[in-house]
Amino acid sequence: GAVVSQHPSRVICKSGTSVKIECRSLDFQATTMFWYRQFPKKSLMLMATSNEGSKATYEQGVEKDKFLINHASLTLSTLTVTSAHPEDSSFYICSARVWSGAVGNQPQHFGDGTRLSIL
């Protein structure tokens, strides 16, 4: 089955630090990857859609200069939280979709997530 690898799984750093999170599709090519943020016992909030070779599409209210997304290849997307502050502490999770061209959305395959803690 499709596997998505996300790294690192946990980050603890000081306020003001920039943190990069990687999302890789291991056995398939993903032209589109998604970045979510999940608060404790809450749903997944879509932050942005990462498109290979083009600019990411950000959801309303998400600062594109704060959350930099790069999707340079068909198997790798990165999310960089710039100048992170305690309010950025959260669980960030990426997903990728295997595109088959069939009618309807294809299942999303999620990475294990990154627990970000800003002190």
Next chain:
Amino acid sequence: GQQVMQIPQYQHVQEGEDFTTYCNSSTTLSNIQWYKQRPGGHPVFLIQLVKSGEVKKQKRLTFQFGEAKKNSSLHITATQTTDVGTYFCAGTISSGSARQLTFGSGTQLTVLP
């Protein structure tokens, strides 16, 4: 605002009891997907429903898609402790040429042994 609502938010059941979570959308959905997230884990895809009135079964799990394609349900018969987790529905809302998957708020299931 959130267009896919899910109830209940929490459900505690005794092992062996049935469980149902409901998903409602304010707009017609192209399809609906269901995911399960175990505590500390990531969401795992369970199933996708596309057709109006569609019903699919996976062992003790029964998934339904409403006739109007605005609501869906997941029913678990005779719950087991392995069913513990948060169940999310996710609907595809087509807007122009865009197709966006919107997650419901999730139902956290606790099964008491």
